[in-house]
Amino acid sequence: MKLAVVILALAMTGCATVEDIEHTPATMSVMSGKSPREYADCFLGKIADSRKPPLVEAHHEGLQIIVAQKFSADPAAILNIENRSSGSSIKVYERLSNVPLRPKDVQRAATACISG
Template structure:
């Protein structure tokens, strides 16, 4: 019965766009000593075993990574990596279903693992 409720809740959430995700509170907001390119490369490598390669595009003073869901092309997460004036990057992770405690944590775990050198 609990599984049916979870499946129903996930089905009702619908699709999220990149703009929708960027207008929600970030799941993770940190500063890293890595450049935007270095952080993006680390995150791509960490997610290689569980996700398709993310779409990486220029965004303001850095990069934006769009990570797709496992079963569709809809975005599961957006990572905005911006260059800081004194070296390093500011990183914000926006996840689809960020308020669902049983969501896959592979994206958040990889984003956290790539923060430090």
Template sequence: MKLAVVVLALAMTGCASVTDIEHTPATMSVMSGKNPQEYAECFVGKISDSREPSQVEPHKDGLRVIVPQKFASSTPTAIVDIERRSGGSSIKLFEDGGNNPLRPKDIQHAVTACISG
């Protein structure tokens, strides 16, 4: 029964585009003493243990990290926007299915692990 619930929850999340994900409410918003490049390097290093390589691109006054799904590396599942602020960065995490309590927590763990300088 539990397996059926997990499979159903994963099936309901579907495939989202970067545009779809960036229009969802942020699931996490934090500040870091690291500049955007340092934070992105830390985050990509932490998340690489559980996923295919993330795509890092310039965005506004900082960087955007597009995180692929665990099993479909061409489909994004999360976006991490890292903007330069005085003394560090502001970080916002947007996730596909961010209101799903059964979603993997590896992305959130990587976001919080990289906060401190």
């Protein structure tokens, strides 16, 4: 019964745009000693097994990575990676940030690439 409620809630959420996702609270906000390009390359390598190739764009003083949902091309997560003097700052925004049963592959890949 609980699974049916979760599936129904996910089905009713509809599609989200990049702007919608960016206006939610960040699910992760960290600093890394890696440059934005090094961090992005690491993240792309870690997420490759579970998602379609993400879209990488120049964004302010760094990069933005748009990760698609597992079964559609709609955005599921946004990573904003900004250049800092000693590395980069990373903010992760996820579409279903308030759903505890959401896939954790984006968060695991983002965390795995922090140090290095």
